[in-house]
Every structure is written in C-alpha cells, then in structure tokens.
Amino acid sequence: MKSLLLSSYNHLEIADMPVPSARPGEVLVRVEACGICGSDVHGYDGSSGRRIPPIVMGHEAAGTVAAIGTGVQGYAAGDRVTFDSTIYCGECGYCRRGLINLCEDRQVVGVSCGDYRRHGAFAEYVVIPQRILYRLPDSLSFAEAAMLEATSVALHAVRISEAKGGETALVIGAGMIGLLTLQAARAAGCERVLITDVDATRLSLAKQVGADEVLHASGSELTAEVLTLTSRCGVDLAYEAVGGSETVAAAIDCTRKGGTVTLIGNIAPEVTLPLQKVVTRQIRLQGSCASAGEYPQAIELIASGRIKVGPLITAVAPLEEGPRWFERLHAREPNLMKVILTPRVG
Numbered sequence: 341m342k343s344l345l346l347s348s349y350n351h352l353e354i355a356d357m358p359v360p361s362a363r364p365g366e367v368l369v370r371v372e373a374c375g376i377c378g379s380d381v382h383g384y385d386g387s388s389g390r391r392i393p394p395i396v397m398g399h400e401a402a403g404t405v406a407a408i409g410t411g412v413q414g415y416a417a418g419d420r421v422t423f424d425s426t427i428y429c430g431e432c433g434y435c436r437r438g439l440i441n442l443c444e445d446r447q448v449v450g451v452s453c454g455d456y457r458r459h460g461a462f463a464e465y466v467v468i469p470q471r472i473l474y475r476l477p478d479s480l481s482f483a484e485a486a487m488l489e490a491t492s493v494a495l496h497a498v499r500i501s502e503a504k505g506g507e508t509a510l511v512i513g514a515g516m517i518g519l520l521t522l523q524a525a526r527a528a529g530c531e532r533v534l535i536t537d538v539d540a541t542r543l544s545l546a547k548q549v550g551a552d553e554v555l556h557a558s559g560s561e562l563t564a565e566v567l568t569l570t571s572r573c574g575v576d577l578a579y580e581a582v583g584g585s586e587t588v589a590a591a592i593d594c595t596r597k598g599g600t601v602t603l604i605g606n607i608a609p610e611v612t613l614p615l616q617k618v619v620t621r622q623i624r625l626q627g628s629c630a631s632a633g634e635y636p637q638a639i640e641l642i643a644s645g646r647i648k649v650g651p652l653i654t655a656v657a658p659l660e661e662g663p664r665w666f667e668r669l670h671a672r673e674p675n676l677m678k679v680i681l682t683p684r685v686g
C-alpha cells in the first residue's frame with residue numbers, strides 16, 4: 341500500500357508498505373482523510389521525540405472498514421468510521437474510572453516514542469482496535485471527520501472546566517484548538533465568549549466561527565481590555581490555548597476571583613506562575629489532556645453545524661503532496677490551518 345513514511349527526521353517519502361492485517365479485536369480501515377496535527381509537525385523534525393523514524397504518522401483520520409479481525413462485532417466492510425487517537429487498556433484504575441486519556445498503558449496512533457511504535461493513517465490502510473472506533477453519520481464528510489480529534493480536545497477542556505451555562509469565557513490563542521474551544525464553550529452554554537491572538541488573520545476566522553469579541557492584544561493591554569469588557573471583574577472561565585509564560589499569566593490576570601483557568605497549551609515545558617495572584621484570588625488552575633469520551637458529542641456538534649470546522653480546513657490534498665505540506669507547516673507559513681491528506685486522489 342501507498343504510505344507517507346517518515347524515514348528520517350525532516351524527510352518524508354511515499355513508500356510501498358505491506359497492508360497490515362487486523363488481529364483479533366482490530367479493524368482494518370481504508371483511509372479516506374487524515375489531518376496533519378501540530379504534534380506531527382513537532383515530531384517531524386525530532387523536537388518532540390515522539391515520532392522516532394521510521395514511522396507512518398497520522399492520527400486524525402476517517403475512512404471505511406476494509407476488514408475485521410476475529411471477535412469484532414457491530415462493524416462490517418464498507419461502514420464509514422473514524423477513530424480516537426488514544427488507545428487505552430480498559431483495565432487500569434484510570435480506565436475503570438472513565439479517565440481513558442490518563443490510561444497507564446496509553447498509546448497514540450501514528451506515534452513512535454521508544455516505548456512503542458504504532459503506524460498511523462498517512463497511508464491507504466491503518467489497523468485500529470475496535471474499542472476506539474466510531475461510526476460516522478452520512479451527513480459528515482471524511483474531511484470534516486478528520487477534525488473530530490481536535491474538536492474532542494476542545495470539548496474535553498470545556499467539560500472539565502465545569503462550564504454550566506451563562507458564563508463569560510476568554511480563549512487565549514485563536515489557533516486550531518482555540519477556535520474549536522471557542523465553539524465548544526458556546527455549545528456548553530457560555531453566554532459571551534472573547535478570544536485573543538497576536539495574529540489578526542486568526543481573529544477574522546474567530547469572528548466567522550462566532551466569537552463575541554476578538555481582542556488583538558497581549559500582556560497588560562489584553563488584561564485592561566478584558567477588565568473593561570467585564571465591568572472590571574474578569575471572566576469566569578479562561579482557556580489557555582497557546583502554552584507559554586506570558587499567555588498563562590494573561591489567563592490568570594483576566595480571570596475573576598474564584599474563576600477557573602483551563603490549561604490546554606503546552607509548548608513550553610515550564611512557565612513562571614504568578615503564585616500570589618492564583619492563591620489570593622482563589623483561582624482554580626486545571627490542566628486538560630486530550631479527550632475522554634467526547635467523540636460522540638463532537639460528531640453530533642459538527643454534524644448539526646453547531647461547531648463549524650469548514651473555515652478551519654486550509655486544504656485537502658493528495659497524500660503524495662504530504663512532504664511539501666509538512667515543509668510549509670514546519671516553516672510556519674502564515675494562514676495555514678488544518679491540512680488534510682487523502683490517499684484517494686492524485
């Protein structure tokens with residue numbers, strides 16, 4: 341089968357690889373679309389250490405069932421499906437409590453990190469455990485389905501921030517995750533959602549997907565604007581979707597006493613924490629990792645149009661163009677959002 345292989349760091353090539361076979365409990369999926377994730381780009385150059393070559397990356401995918409392994413029930417060849425990126429054991433203490441994103445034996449599709457190597461979906465076929473498979477409604481295109489993983493991340497962050505409805509929320513960073521978090525906060529009933537970025541083009545997208553206020557500001561200027569917009573009180577909920585010291589501090593500064601700051605961004609391994617502000621204003625800091633059961637909700641929200649992913653898709657391109665798209669994403673070419681590769685054309 342045709343696959344996009346990371347044969348060495350910064351080098352992707354179209355390779356001919358054997359079609360994998362579905363073992364018991366697994367399903368062979370014929371891939372129709374697979375999105376390039378920021379984590380793939382960070383793996384591509386070796387900086388994250390999570391895509392040790394040789395590896396076929398790709399975990400944001402959808403397609404049809406090509407074959408099923410023994411013991412798989414409820415799926416048949418031709419079914420339209422997508423899958424979670426996280427493979428969990430189902431047996432450890434975390435899995436038993438439904439915290440599958442924290443599984444002791446967690447693996448991610450399309451990752452090789454020293455502990456394991458699991459080829460992903462930048463290929464014609466990929467093998468997936470049935471446990472992480474979801475059926476796709478006909479109303480959802482394969483390209484839209486490739487946005488489900490990122491949407492689930494956003495829905496998870498909003499769920500664990502305990503948004504109850506009626507809140508004012510602030511999203512810091514209008515990238516892929518921030519723009520989906522904005523929409524997830526709206527879907528959870530937040531009354532007003534503000535979003536900020538240093539890149540004005542991202543903010544015009546934010547308006548398209550329903551932001552109430554877009555703030556082209558950072559640091560103390562951002563805090564001043566948010567305080568003005570919230571009767572000098574601050575927002576109830578802040579979502580940090582950048583991942584650095586300055587933006588974590590801004591999230592804390594813009595949040596009201598007793599509010600919650602949910603940390604999604606994690607570019608910097610460490611940040612400076614304004615400890616006294618967090619303590620004396622009794623702010624809750626909550627980390628958010630991947631998703632745990634939000635796929636069905638993500639499917640429903642995209643299918644119903646309540647979460648719009650169309651404006652976030654930059655291109656759907658043939659798998660053969662993968663090397664070039666990775667170079668462009670890695671070079672941080674402006675105005676690129678989600679690039680989806682498909683082995684079906686070209």
Ligand SMILES: NC(=O)c1ccc[n+]([C@@H]2O[C@H](COP(=O)([O-])OP(=O)(O)OC[C@H]3O[C@@H](n4cnc5c(N)ncnc54)[C@H](O)[C@@H]3O)[C@@H](O)[C@H]2O)c1
Binds near residue numbers: 538558582607
């Ligand atoms: N916790 C999780 O499960 C999870 C999952 C996916 C991604 N992430 C993380 O979320 C973060 C965002 O990911 P993404 O895919 O949206 O990235 P992205 O590159 O699409 O978006 C980042 C955005 O932040 C903006 N930005 C940069 N500096 C800023 C600043 N000082 N103030 C305001 N905005 C600023 C950029 O202009 C860009 O629009 C990353 O740190 C990523 O690692 C976390």
Ligand SMILES: [Zn+2]
Binds near residue numbers: 377
């Ligand atoms: Zn991803």
Ligand SMILES: [Zn+2]
Binds near residue numbers: 431433435436446
């Ligand atoms: Zn587990």
